[in-house]
Amino acid sequence: MAGNLLVNIAWTHVTTRVRQTLVGMAGVAMGVGFTIMMAGLMEGSQIDFLRQLVDTMPHVTVQDERRAAPVQPADREYGAVQMSNVANVNNRPGIRYPESMMASLRSWLPGDVAPSVRTTAIIDHGGRVGITLIGIDPRLEVRVSKLASQMREGQVSDLQRAPNAVIIGVALADKLAIKTGDTVSLIGGQGTQVSATVVGMFRSGLKRVDEGQIYATLGTAQVMIGQSGIVNELRVRLNNPLIADVIAKRVEGQIGYKSVSWQEANSDLLSSFAVRDFIVLTVMGAMLLTSSFATYNIISTITNEKRQDIAIMKSLGMRETAVRSIFIMEAAIIGLVGMIAGWAIGYALCYGWSQITIYNTLTGTNVPISIYYSPRHYLIAGGISLLCCTGAAFFPARKATRVHPVEIIRGAS
Amino acid sequence: MNEIALQAVGLVRRIEGAVSHTLVNGIDLAVNKGEFVAITGPSGSGKSSLLYLLGLLDAPTDGEVIICGQPTSKLSEDDRAHVRLTKCGFVFQFHFLLPEFTSLENVLLPMRAEGKMSEKDMQARGLDLLGSLGLQDHAQKRPNQLSGGQRQRVAIARALSNRPEIIVADEPTGALDTSSTEQVFSILREIADQGRTVVVVTHDPALAARADRRLHIVDGKIAQTFEGQKLAPEPTVAAPTDL
Structure with a gap:
């Protein structure tokens, strides 16, 4: 099956439904943009805090104590020994x-x-x-x-x-x-x-x-x-x-x-960061998933409107997977353009936040909000968004292309 | 000896459910290459069901459809689709053209789907086909800019684009006015005269009269066959009992 034909049909479908397509793209763009902003803010503040923390303490501190009680002579002599109240360090x-x-x-x-x-x-x-x-x-x-x-x-x-x-x-x-x-x-x-x-x-x-x-x-x-x-x-x-x-x-x-190490000394803090990361990632995932609902809606509408076209394409000899891929491509087009627009929105939001300063009562200075710019944020947000979009399109596309062409042709005739 | 283009052996199509319907009930049929066959019969007699089975749009409950010597009952859905793409051309009562595409793009659709020709050759053939059907000035128009007859002629051009052995048409003039009907009749006759096999379901006695052979279907069975000069007016037959 010629791939160009499928792309051509998909492109024609999305470009002839300008308003629906733009709404879908806007949904994806907002999801990606705000996800990038949140990731930049979260990681920026975290890195800033850790930098301050690492700067103010040794990276490794060697203390004059031992982690475990010293091995007792009885331990060395016998296979099994029960001892109690063994002092670890009774003097420094x-x-x-x-x-x-x-x-x-x-x-x-x-x-x-x-x-x-x-x-x-x-x-x-x-x-x-x-x-x-x-x-x-x-x-x-x-x-x-x-x-x-x-x-x-x-x-x-x-x-x-x-x-x-x-x-x-x-x-x-x-x-x-x-x-x-x-x-x-x-x-x-x-x-x-x-x-x-x-x-x-x-x-x-x-x-x-x-x-x-x-x-x-x-x-x-x-x-x-x-x-x-x-x-x-x-x-x-x-x-x-x-x-x-x-x-x-x-x-x-x-x-x-x-x-x-500084990590061990601050393990409680770092584990709280891990919990915070998990919460924020969940929220960001939910944002991207929600934005893909718009795509689901659009593809559902298109497949519903295009039942006759689907039937005729199948009757002409196009395979079910090829017809299905048309609608998945449509979602991918919406996702791809939405993702690129989302990258621009994300960057603009990050830049906007970085221009805001907050007064630090301890240092007595205006401190800019720390934003961490990383291509990783853009790739992850874009990738998840594309995945959600194509995934959202898969189900309505599969449902629509499973319809027997004879049913549609008889109905239309 | 005539070469058989399309053959049905013990063809049965039954719909199972709370009430079972037998749409096609054990039809045996052989259509020669270049033959023009018309299928007639009352509404609900199973003529369209038979046509969809012959065109591999539907799968039989029992029996076999042999297209150009190739048995099809054991083919996968994808392989059946490939046979439809390369060996069959379809024309329906409704044109079923893709509304966002021009006439030419609609005609190019099967060729692009097969992907064997260069874009230049496809364009040339598409324009050629449209020209031969009197649509040379309408190649860049969309279906909503064409009349009913023009749309149906574009649909015929699309059916012919992959040079199929068999043209399957389901009441192709059912939604056309008299002059368009006459045009479509002539085109289908000419296609058959050029050596392609044409199987048409129709209610129109005039179209049926132009066929080489007419099969009259009642209750999913071939009730009568009329050949050549033996063509006779369509007999009045009671509606099938399963309707």
Whole structure:
């Protein structure tokens, strides 16, 4: 059967029903356009959030603890042993030989590693606020975090300028009315209290970090924790943050300490993203499916109107599948033109949204709405839409072409 | 010895249901190549049903239709469609032209469906056919721009476009005025004279009189056969009992 003939008939049918065809195309275009917009918005906001998250924390954190209780001698001696109340970590002794471990990791790690001391403390400046104090080596820290670029006042290296110097978040500073150069009190868990000078302020964009995290030197943190020389955390930054899970496993296998990737640390958040993705995908699928109902309606109408033509084409010797394919092609034409128009609408909507800014109370700036432009969105939305359109046409086309031509010919005669 | 173009052997068409109807009841028939056969009979006698079976538009309940020596009862629906496309041409009471297409495009339809000729050759043949039927000036007109007789002539041109061995026509003049009827009669006669087999169902005694042979159907059976000079006026027959 000559394909040109079928295309020719299909094209003639859709072009002689301009209004119906345009309505069908508009339905598909709107479905595709809004799907692309939603996908761009959703993925844009998600990527923006993850970027901020990844920027403000190490990609992999090596902690001075182990995932499981150490193997007991009885385990090694006997095939089956029941033990209870086996302590995993009853003391945080810190990471042993951190310098040699870092040297070993640097030999293969696609990124860099720096030591830190993490502890909790209370900052007192008129009012008291519980914070996480992170002791860092300013020279190495700039290699493993974005702290340097997040500084709003002072520099990371200023930590070495004064004894017990600290860098605090702008939000915390606002909360306690602290200015650069002020002296604050830090109270550690062991009751240790030191006076510290604020030498800089940073803004990460994440409220919980900006309000609840401060930086000091390794020495100051070690004083606060009451264990001089201790390093209880290694902070790893990778060239590609997406491989953090794999690297964390490898690091843990090599040095034995619990290594947590940023994905593991935020697994609850990422799983909530997965649920959100699923919900949004369902809504987008429903939009595309709904838009295909217009196509179903149009093809149903055309096949109904064209019963005589179908009968005569079959009686002339055209096969049922060929006649059916005419109507599926008509739906494909509607879907294809609707899809291309939908791409244009989707792009225009995304561009329009990206021009809108929203005031961020934390950063005090107008932030544009993040849109992620990806050909994948266009291909998926267009592909699903085409599939829905042709699928929607299949059933009325099959029903119409199954009609016996003699019934129609007798009826018409 | 004459070559048989179309043959029916023990042809039966029955519709099963709460009440069964036998539309065609054991017809044996052989139509020679180039023969013009008219099928007549009262309404509901089964003449159109017989025609649809002979043209492979419908499948028999029992029996066999042999077209140009090819038995067809065991053919798949697609193969039957191919036989219709290549060996049969259909003309109905209603023209059944595709309304969005011009006369020429309608005539080209079977040729394009078969896809064996080049577009240039198809166009030439289409125009040739329309010209031979006096429609050379109407090739680019759509069916709604043509008279009833012109439409039916376009339908005949379409039926002839793939050079079929057999032309099957179901009351082709049923909706035409006298002058158009006369034109269509002449065309069908000429087609037969040129060597094609023509089988026509008609109520029109004048058309039937032009046929080489007339089969009179009653209750799904051939009641009488009239050949050549033996043609006689259509007898009055009571309506079939199954109506």
